[in-house]
Amino acid sequence: MKTTHILSSLFITLVGTGALAQTTVQSCNRTVTFDAPPKAAISNDVNLTEMMLVLGLADRMVGYTGISGWKTLDAEMTAGVEALPELSAKYPSKEVLIGADADFFFAGWNYGMRVGGEVTPETLEPFGIKVYELTESCIHVGEKAAVSMEDMYADLLNLGAIFNVSEKAEALVAGYRAELDSFTASLSPLSTPPRVFVYDSGEDVPFTAGRYAMPNALIEAAGGVNIMNDLEKSWATVGWEAVVERNPEVIVIVNYGDVTAEQKRDFMMSNPAFAELDAVRNDRFVTLEYVEATPGPRNIAAVKTLAAAFRAQ
Template structure:
């Protein structure tokens, strides 16, 4: 399950279950709800086509509230701490290099805050990484904010090519591309009137991605991404942020035959797939079992079903932040960490 969402039930896979197959092409630029469908109404007003909603921002925000860590770290990376009235839904330490900026911004809540607590911050703009945060059962709906004159924005990475209408964490008809994250950066930099900062950040991330993947060949390597929960583990399907990491490295996700974002899959099925490497979310929240990497590894090495898996016997673990497994700027960090580990394990050029 994604790091910034409340827990929601999802059906368990059982051994031998036939999974969905195949993934389509990544979203093309300019498609509905994707980066590229934006425009300025005037010198200061900005209009965005965002996840099927029109978001109108009359002037650069002065009291923005970010409701998910991924969006928060983009704002902080753009140097917008002085324009933020609050943040919420934290499950990892803030990204390195942003500690001082983050300390200047009020933390409204560690998890989903109430609508009233957000309004107490007197926001003039709210942003979220997930549609569920600004939907029924979340903090509040977009409409509730907009009725009060507060524009509400959702990251395009959670809606472009994705169906969030089910009970789980959604399913992707098309693989997510890192360009959706770059699109969010450009959207927010435009909203705040600092487009040059957005261009600079995107350029830096692209350079890091190029350096991390240069000369690597992981075509014979199979990966498994474990986010949380020991009893009914959430493993990555084909096409979310872990899919970005997998494709950038040319590797294979052992569960790339399901389009569900974070299906719950039993350990017998996992052991049967027997991945070469385990990419493990090292979370600091405490809403699920086995959140930290330490707890996950203790489980893997003691459970009779998992302890004989190849990756466990050879201790091929890659520890990444939960945010690296969500569509965020830290997905680039995930690519860097997995690439470095594969080289260290002698599994890639």
């Protein structure tokens, strides 16, 4: 566990004859102290909400935001949030969070918050709403290492500390680590790592994953190399010329929104500009759901999906 990812300390401050337990965690470039576990939490986006659910925190939540405006929930997620209201279909306003009497907002930069926007840790602080930021998104507010699975593990461990369910969080992370280690150890070696392009969206210019976006880590864990791993950004647009020049052997489509994965594949397969790409010539496409391609509990399954695709003939 890296101290740059998680800083959890527990100390006792005597108040009269009682005791107040405080927990401090690292959230991007901030340290955030909690006098007690939140009781009225809100999460933004499907993957962050699933992190809350997998830790059994639904009863500490007053709602969630940022899902139906772009994505749909599968049966598992629908069951998990059935008792919770969606307070905003897309990014919430400050008034939405205040109106719900929230005391905690789990979000990220470009996952419910924008740098310089209306909803930030600083704008919510006067209203007693503490914010924990998704680790993957910290590149938007400072320097960080390239994305890794440790980012997702850190978020679960920090949430565990914040909500006083550290034992559960540590067990989950230990299980994920063991599952991933066992799986990668069992993989047949590849003579060379396949060149992989992540196609999120866009036709005029593609939106893709750079070195700070979770697919970069998923691709590496599965034995491939992201052709945009030198892009010093998280999720960002690039020119199609760069994609053609780097000639991906496999294209990973992120499935969400109004344009389906099949439509994205058809666009690339039918466009003469891409006809000579190895991935197009050999029809080597693999689909990840948005909730798999972004930090969260389904990242291990995503690695398995990618590993199988990279080894398919």
